[in-house]
Every structure is written in C-alpha cells, then in structure tokens.
C-alpha cells in the first residue's frame with residue numbers, strides 16, 4: 001500500500017504528515033534491481049520526497065540530491081507535481097554488512113561527508129536551491145538538519161524501509177512541524193512520547209493505520225484530519241520522443257559518433273526506469 005495523510009494534533013498546534021510508501025519503494029526496487037541497502041537508502045529519500053510533495057503548491061516540482069562519499073554514489077529523486085516520484089542511485093548493487101545492532105547500514109552506504117540539495121521549481125523564472133552538509137547519511141537526520149538550517153523549520157523526521165528476502169515488506173515515514181502557537185508543554189509532551197514509541201516500520205508492520213500511527217506518535221486521540229487520499233506512486237514519464245529530442249540537441253559530430261561503425265540505430269536507457277529505446281538514424285534526420 002502507498003498512502004499519505006496529514007493531521008493536526010494538540011488542538012491544532014502540531015502538524016503531522018504520515019506516509020506509507022511500501023508499494024512505491026517496492027516498484028523502485030524492482031525497476032532498478034536494488035540491493036537491500038540501496039533499497040533502504042533510496043526508499044527513505046523517495047518517502048521523504050513524497051511527504052514533501054504534500055507541503056507544496058499544485059504543479060511545483062522538487063528534485064532532491066544526496067551526494068555523500070559512500071559506495072552508493074549520488075542519490076537523485078524527482079517529484080513531478082502529480083503525486084509521482086522517480087529517481088536513481090549511482091550504485092544500485094552496493095552491498096554492506098549489517099550494523100552491530102542488526103540494522104541495514106544506510107549511513108555507511110551514503111557516507112556522512114557530503115551535501116543534501118533540494119531544488120524547488122515553482123515554475124517561476126528562478127529555482128529555489130537549498131543545501132546543507134550531511135549529518136550522518138542516515139537520511140532522516142540529514143533532512144531534519146536541512147529543514148532547520150535551510151528552511152528555518154524545526155521538525156521531526158522519521159523514515160524507515162523494512163526489507164526481507166521477498167523485497168520491501170514495509171516502508172514509510174512521518175514529518176512533524178510546530179504551528180506558530182505551539183506551547184512549550186506541547187513540545188515536552190511530544191519529545192517524551194517520541195522516546196518510547198516503536199519505529200515507523202514496526203508500527204506499519206503491526207498493521208497500524210496512518211491515523212493510529214499519528215495517534216501513537218503524538219499521544220493524542222483527538223486528531224483533526226487535514227488531508228487524505230493521496231496515493232503517491234513511483235512513475236517515470238519518459239518516452240521515445242523525449243530521447244530523440246535530447247539526441248537532436250547534440251552537435252552533428254557527436255551524433256555521427258553515436259552511429260559510428262555503420263550502426264543504424266542506437267540504444268538509450270532511461271536512468272529513472274531502465275526502459276530501453278532504440279533510435280534509428282532516420283528518426284533523427286527527420
């Protein structure tokens with residue numbers, strides 16, 4: 001299942017967005033043939049992109065890039081403004097031993113030296129680009145730091161991907177922000193609760209609904225439902241026409257190089273979904 005819901009807790013003084021992205025992350029795992037650690041790292045970023053998409057206006061798009069110094073290479077994720085995300089990782093087959101606590105070593109795969117970029121295209125002339133140094137490469141902490149430093153938004157971010165031998169068992173996350181009238185006691189209550197609640201994947205794996213999850217996280221069973229029925233998807237919008245357009249932008253020399261050795265067609269692969277397209281020389285000439 002994949003679904004996002006938004007609630008207000010503590011009589012409207014705290015905002016919480018809860019997401020389940022199991023199907024979405026499984027689709028990404030299959031398309032990119034991701035290793036378990038690549039599934040966990042990429043899945044966390046895809047989940048965050050889906051959550052962030054509910055905080056922006058209509059057709060705005062977001063690109064997230066995580067450039068760490070770990071063996072997974074760069075992680076790129078794009079939200080297209082239509083509840084659809086897509087992306088790719090540098091090294092989809094990266095394999096690392098589990099950490100001492102038995103958890104997948106996402107921080108080790110991403111690396112803690114590097115940067116997190118968020119590029120927001122509001123369809124105006126200028127794009128908004130936010131950047132912060134990574135904290136741990138574990139993704140959720142890096143986004144918490146990003147929001148605090150780059151968007152002046154103190155928040156709580158939790159992201160989790162549970163992988164078993166069949167693929168993605170559960171994936172999801174939550175994002176909490178304070179409304180301007182939040183009280184000191186609200187923050188204390190929330191912090192106290194966050195220390196004792198299960199992880200995102202534990203909650204999803206025990207079949208909690210998103211509302212039950214939000215109730216557990218906040219300790220408030222009088223939530224106000226703000227937004228429902230958002231179904232985020234992993235979807236690529238590539239087409240042969242788009243690839244032909246890209247080849248057309250190259251110089252004549254470069255196009256000739258593509259077709260050297262007398263080949264009459266070239267093969268292109270979409271990096272977002274691994275779909276292959278064969279482009280004939282005639283199609284470019286046209």
Ligand SMILES: [Zn+2]
Nearest residue numbers: 236238270273
């Ligand atoms: Zn594609």
